[in-house]
Amino acid sequence: MRSEVGARHLQVVAEGLTRTQLVAYAGASGDFHPFHHDEIYATTHGFDQIFAHGMLTMGITGQALVSVFGDEGLDRYAADFLKPVWPGDTLTTELQVTAVLEDGSVEVDISTTDQHGTQVLRGTAAGTLAGD
Amino acid sequence: MYMRSFEFPIEAGHIQEFKRAVGDLDATFDPDAATPPTFMVSADRYDPDYDRRLRSDRPWPPVAPESGSGFHAGMVFEYHRHPRAGEVLTATVADGEEWYKQGRRGGQLRFREIVTTFVDADGQPCVTARWINVRADNEVRE
Numbered sequence: 001m002r003s004e005v006g007a008r009h010l011q012v013v014a015e016g017l018t019r020t021q022l023v024a025y026a027g028a029s030g031d032f033h034p035f036h037h038d039e040i041y042a043t044t045h046g047f048d049q050i051f052a053h054g055m056l057t058m059g060i061t062g063q064a065l066v067s068v069f070g071d072e073g074l075d076r077y078a079a080d081f082l083k084p085v086w087p088g089d090t091l092t093t094e095l096q097v098t099a100v101l102e103d104g105s106v107e108v109d110i111s112t113t114d115q116h117g118t119q120v121l122r123g124t125a126a127g128t129l130a131g132d
Numbered sequence: 133m134y135m136r137s138f139e140f141p142i143e144a145g146h147i148q149e150f151k152r153a154v155g156d157l158d159a160t161f162d163p164d165a166a167t168p169p170t171f172m173v174s175a176d177r178y179d180p181d182y183d184r185r186l187r188s189d190r191p192w193p194p195v196a197p198e199s200g201s202g203f204h205a206g207m208v209f210e211y212h213r214h215p216r217a218g219e220v221l222t223a224t225v226a227d228g229e230e231w232y233k234q235g236r237r238g239g240q241l242r243f244r245e246i247v248t249t250f251v252d253a254d255g256q257p258c259v260t261a262r263w264i265n266v267r268a269d270n271e272v273r274e
C-alpha cells in the first residue's frame with residue numbers, strides 16, 4: 001500500500017470461518033467463554049449458534065495490518081465490534097490511508113465485512129508501512 | 133481503583149499457536165518471533181484472576197448473560213514496541229475510564245475500560261491494551 005491519502009488495501013482474511021478455528025482461538029487466547037464453542041449454551045441464551053470472539057475478528061483483521069505494516073510497524077490498532085461473526089462467514093478487510101504524517105507514518109481506516117457486505121468491525125490504525 | 137499484576141512470558145510456541153488461530157494457518161515455530169498485533173490479549177492465560185476458564189474455585193460458566201454484565205464492544209492497542217519471544221513482561225490490569233452514551237433504542241449505555249499495561253524486564257513500556265465493555269444502564273444517574 002502506498003503512503004498517500006486514499007491508498008487502499010483489500011484482503012480476504014477468512015474464508016468460511018470454521019468452528020474449529022473458534023476452538024483454536026479459545027485455546028490460544030485463553031478465552032473459553034461458552035458462547036464461542038458450546039452450541040447448546042449459545043442457543044439456550046438466545047443465539048442461533050456459537051459465534052466468534054470479538055477478539056478473534058480483530059485478530060483475523062490484524063492479518064491485513066501485518067500485510068502492510070509488517071511485524072513491527074504498528075503504533076496503534078483500535079477496533080469496534082459491530083456485529084457477530086458466525087461459523088461459515090467469509091471476511092474481507094479494507095484498509096484506507098486517511099493521513100500521512102510528517103515523519104512518514106500513516107493513519108488508516110479499517111473496515112471488515114462479511115460475505116453479505118455487512119460491516120462486522122470498524123477501526124483505525126497508525127504506524128509506518130513496511131518498506132518505508 | 134482495582135489493580136492486579138502478573139508475569140506474562142512470551143513463548144515462541146504460544147505465538148505460533150496464536151498466529152494459526154487468527155488465520156495464519158501455516159505459521160511455523162520461530163524462536164525469535166515478533167508478537168502479532170492482538171497477541172497481548174492472550175496474557176489472560178497467565179492471569180490468576182481470569183474467569184473465562186475452568187477453575188477449581190468458581191462455578192462454570194463464570195457469568196450468566198442475564199446478570200447484565202454487558203459485552204465486549206471494542207479494543208485498543210498502543211504499541212511502544214513489539215515484544216518478541218523469549219521476553220517476560222509484567223502485566224498490570226486496572227480500571228480505566230467510564231462514560232455514558234444514549235442508546236439507539238433509548239436508554240443509556242455505560243462504557244467501561246479495563247486497561248492492561250505491559251512493561252519489559254527493564255520496566256520499559258511495551259504495549260497498553262484497553263478492553264471496552266458496554267452494558268445497558270437502567271439506573272437513573274444524577
